[in-house]
Amino acid sequence: MDDQAKPVLIIMIEDDEGHARLIEKNIRRAGVRNEIRAFTHGTPALAFLLGPDGQGMVNSNQAPLILLDLNLPDMTGIDILQKVKSCESLKRAPVIVLTTTDDQREIQRCYDLGANVYITKPVDYENFSNAIRQLGLFLSVMQIP
Amino acid sequence: MNDFTSPEAQAKNPENVPAQGMPQQEQTALPAVLDRNSPLSPLTLLLLVIGSLGLLIIVAASFILLNATNHDMNDLSRLRDGAATTNQILTLLQNAESSQRGYLLTQDERYLEPFNATKEQLPEKLRQTHPVYQENPRTKELFTRLVTISQRKMDEMSETIALTKAGKRQEAIEFVKTNSGFYQMENLRTLVGELDTDVNRRVDERFRRQNDNVFALRLVTISSTLVIVLVLAGVFWLILRFTNNIISARRDIEILNDSLEAKVEERTLDLLRANSEIQRFAYIVSHDLRAPLVNVMGFTSELSTNLTTLREFIEKLEKGKDDSLPALLDEAKFVIHEEMPEALQFIRTSTTKMDGLINTILKLSREGRRVLTAEPVDLNHVCEQAVGAIRHQFGEGGEGIMIENRLPVVISDRLALDQIFGNLLDNSIKYRIPARPLHVTIRGKVSGKRVLIEVEDNGRGIAPQDHERIFELFRRSGAQDQPGEGLGLAHVRALLHRLGGDIKVVSTLGQGSIFQITMPLVARKFE
Numbered sequence: 229m230d231d232q233a234k235p236v237l238i239i240m241i242e243d244d245e246g247h248a249r250l251i252e253k254n255i256r257r258a259g260v261r262n263e264i265r266a267f268t269h270g271t272p273a274l275a276f277l278l279g280p281d282g283q284g285m286v287n288s289n290q291a292p293l294i295l296l297d298l299n300l301p302d303m304t305g306i307d308i309l310q311k312v313k314s315c316e317s318l319k320r321a322p323v324i325v326l327t328t329t330d331d332q333r334e335i336q337r338c339y340d341l342g343a344n345v346y347i348t349k350p351v352d353y354e355n356f357s358n359a360i361r362q363l364g365l366f367l368s369v370m371q372i373p
Numbered sequence: 374m375n376d377f378t379s380p381e382a383q384a385k386n387p388e389n390v391p392a393q394g395m396p397q398q399e400q401t402a403l404p405a406v407l408d409r410n411s412p413l414s415p416l417t418l419l420l421l422v423i424g425s426l427g428l429l430i431i432v433a434a435s436f437i438l439l440n441a442t443n444h445d446m447n448d449l450s451r452l453r454d455g456a457a458t459t460n461q462i463l464t465l466l467q468n469a470e471s472s473q474r475g476y477l478l479t480q481d482e483r484y485l486e487p488f489n490a491t492k493e494q495l496p497e498k499l500r501q502t503h504p505v506y507q508e509n510p511r512t513k514e515l516f517t518r519l520v521t522i523s524q525r526k527m528d529e530m531s532e533t534i535a536l537t538k539a540g541k542r543q544e545a546i547e548f549v550k551t552n553s554g555f556y557q558m559e560n561l562r563t564l565v566g567e568l569d570t571d572v573n574r575r576v577d578e579r580f581r582r583q584n585d586n587v588f589a590l591r592l593v594t595i596s597s598t599l600v601i602v603l604v605l606a607g608v609f610w611l612i613l614r615f616t617n618n619i620i621s622a623r624r625d626i627e628i629l630n631d632s633l634e635a636k637v638e639e640r641t642l643d644l645l646r647a648n649s650e651i652q653r654f655a656y657i658v659s660h661d662l663r664a665p666l667v668n669v670m671g672f673t674s675e676l677s678t679n680l681t682t683l684r685e686f687i688e689k690l691e692k693g694k695d696d697s698l699p700a701l702l703d704e705a706k707f708v709i710h711e712e713m714p715e716a717l718q719f720i721r722t723s724t725t726k727m728d729g730l731i732n733t734i735l736k737l738s739r740e741g742r743r744v745l746t747a748e749p750v751d752l753n754h755v756c757e758q759a760v761g762a763i764r765h766q767f768g769e770g771g772e773g774i775m776i777e778n779r780l781p782v783v784i785s786d787r788l789a790l791d792q793i794f795g796n797l798l799d800n801s802i803k804y805r806i807p808a809r810p811l812h813v814t815i816r817g818k819v820s821g822k823r824v825l826i827e828v829e830d831n832g833r834g835i836a837p838q839d840h841e842r843i844f845e846l847f848r849r850s851g852a853q854d855q856p857g858e859g860l861g862l863a864h865v866r867a868l869l870h871r872l873g874g875d876i877k878v879v880s881t882l883g884q885g886s887i888f889q890i891t892m893p894l895v896a897r898k899f900e
Contacts, residue, residue: 246668246719253675269853299660301853307838328663329656349667 238264240295241273241308242326247349251295251326254356262293270303274311277318291321296343298327298334306337313342324359417611424604427597434593438586445579445586452579455505456572459519462498463565465491466523470558473530477537477545485534492527499523505572512571519564526557646870657846661730665723672716672723679708679716730847733858737846740864745786745871747896752780752790752826756815759794766802768810774798777816781824784895789868794828796861797888801830803855806883822894823874831885840878872896 238255242248248266255264267273277292294312298305305325312318322344327334330348338346345359469491475484499520506516529548536545686705689695753776760774767773783790798813805811809831817826835843839850844866847859862876869876874892 244664244668246672246723247664249715249719250668250671250675271852299664301849302851303836303838304842328660328667331656349663 236262237290237292238262238295239273239277239292240264240266241270241300241305242266242295242297243268243300244297247297247326251356258358270300270305270308274308277312278315283315283317292318294321294323296323296325298325298329298338306341309338309341309343414611417608420604420607420611424601424608427600427604431594431597434597435590438590438593441586442583445583449576449579451505452572452576455502456569458498458502459505459565459568459572462495462502462519462523463561465495465498466526466558466561469527469530470554473534474549476534477542477549480537480542488530488534492531495523495527506568508575512568515564515568515571519561519568522557522560522564526554526561529554529557650867650870654846657848658730658734661847662727665726665730668719668723672719675716676713679713682708729858733860737860737864737867741867741871743788745789745896747784748787749782750785750787750790751782752817752824755787755790756780756794758791759798762795763798763802772810772812774801774813774815777814778818780815780817780826781819781894783824783892785872785892786896789872793865793868793890796865797828800861801828801832803857804851805830805832819894823891824894826890826892827887828890829885829887834882834884834886835878835880836882837880840880843878844876 238260240248240251242251245268248268252264252266265276267276277294296305296308300308305327309323309325312321312323319342323342324345324347325338325343326347326349328349335346347356347359468487472484472486472488472491475481476488503516506512533545533548533554536542536548683705686701689698689701756776760776763774801811801813812831814829815826816829817824819825833851835850839848842848843850844862845859846863848863849857849859866876869890869892872892873896874890876888876890878886878888880886
């Protein structure tokens with residue numbers, strides 16, 4: 229299908245504007261040109277991801293990559309992760325969890341819920357960019373036959 | 374013998390025993406109950422001594438009285454024997470007289486046999502009876518007279534018989550006719566009668582004495598038995614009391630133990646809660662402080678990247694003409710006008726935010742250190758005041774806060790309660806749904822030793838996953854359309870914990886929330 233050729237959309241859910249700006253700058257610096265859609269709150273991000281029907285069909289033909297901050301003002305990143313991973317059309321989307329704490333239990337919980345990469349802020353931006361690039365490229369390879 | 378030891382023991386008892394007991398009571402810090410009723414208390418010792426004395430008295434009295442009885446019995450048989458022998462003496466002498474008279478009449482030798490028998494037996498019989506009558510001078514004299522007269526009678530009879538044998542029978546009859554033998558016999562009869570009476574008197578006396586002994590023995594036995602029974606009852610009562618005291622002391626200790634365990638458990642729970650609160654606080658603070666720090670670090674590194682770009686441009690500029698210069702100039706312009714101010718702005722915002730956070734933490738810490746004072750606080754009054762402070766924010770359409778019933782008076786910290794209800798009512802105004810008139814209801818009741826208060830509103834409500842989260846520091850729920858730091862409910866919960874209470878929320882998103890407060894009617898001692 230033609231729709232499959234759509235490039236990967238990066239969805240960034242991050243309440244701190246500074247963090248969002250830094251992440252974006254570094255993604256760009258790594259040479260990733262994909263569209264980035266930023267959300268500062270969990271509620272609108274989930275509304276976008278799941279669509280009006282709550283099934284995520286809106287994005288079924290566009291593979292997203294999710295950058296997720298765990299501490300959001302209106303809900304926790306864990307809630308979002310759970311919802312994304314329990315949605316049939318979204319559960320294969322790679323999720324990079326970004327957080328300021330390195331609590332082992334929290335890390336474990338994120339991996340248990342299906343997070344692909346867990347990155348602790350303040351980030352080593354070079355490694356962070358590599359992770360983004362690899363996941364991005366991987367997605368591109370997957371999506372562009 | 375026993376009568377001598379007992380007064381000694383009794384004299385020792387009141388002096389020594391309390392003297393030993395007194396310092397013991399001072400030395401030991403043990404419960405007084407145990408010490409006072411220890412089995413060797415003065416009272417117990419006294420009872421034991423009295424009991425032993427009673428037994429000893431019974432034994433001694435029995436021994437002495439039985440001895441006396443035995444002695445009396447021996448006396449009695451001796452007296453009886455004596456009396457019988459005395460009568461035998463009279464009989465012997467009468468036999469001898471008959472024998473003498475017979476011989477004088479018949480001159481037949483055969484009649485002399487009883488006389489000869491008497492002559493032979495009399496001294497022995499007199500010797501046998503002799504000791505019986507030695508006890509008092511009267512019987513002694515009577516007996517001496519008996520011996521003398523019986524001897525004289527025997528002499529008289531022997532003489533008449535001898536005269537008859539010598540053929541002077543008429544002379545012998547003449548001698549009898551003098552009546553001396555007759556009078557002697559009369560005297561003898563009187564003497565024996567008197568001795569008999571005396572013996573009987575003594576026998577009676579012995580019997581009377583024995584009766585007295587038996588009566589005394591019975592009296593001693595009964596009274597001593599009574600004493601022993603009383604002592605035993607006393608000892609039994611003491612043992613019972615002692616045992617009861619031990620049991621009640623043990624029960625007291627058990628109760629103390631139980632309440633101690635409950636106290637330890639309560640304190641442990643408090644500590645665990647405080648500990649997890651501190652952990653949660655440290656987690657939140659470290660996260661919230663680190664978030665702006667990440668910005669400072671990130672944008673600092675952006676600035677140094679920018680610096681590199683500018684340095685490169687200036688180096689190229691100094692070297693002279695270069696084809697890449699115009700492109701580098703554009704880049705440098707972009708860096709100076711866009712990137713560097715942006716980075717500086719973010720760094721400034723982040724440091725301001727950090728400063729604010731640190732101030733908030735300091736404020737919380739100061740609040741936590743404030744000394745709480747327990748005093749009677751009328752919750753009705755507290756709520757009315759809190760309502761008064763926000764009355765001006767009520768809109769049209771019958772908006773308002775209603776106190777449904779009379780709220781109880783508690784013993785607690787007034788300022789803390791003011792802040793708790795102030796914060797809750799503030800929230801109900803902040804998170805109302807503007808489209809519908811706000812209604813807040815406050816109700817309360819006393820349940821045992823605790824007070825339950827509900828603050829119900831018809832505001833926007835809280836999603837289920839945030840019911841716990843809203844009480845955490847810097848955490849807020851739902852749309853962030855109101856100013857705030859995420860402090861209010863965290864502060865409310867911390868205050869309630871200090872007052873010995875707690876708060877939770879029951880809420881349906883979009884319909885409203887009920888904040889449920891529990892706290893003690895009388896706050897326990899603030900630490």
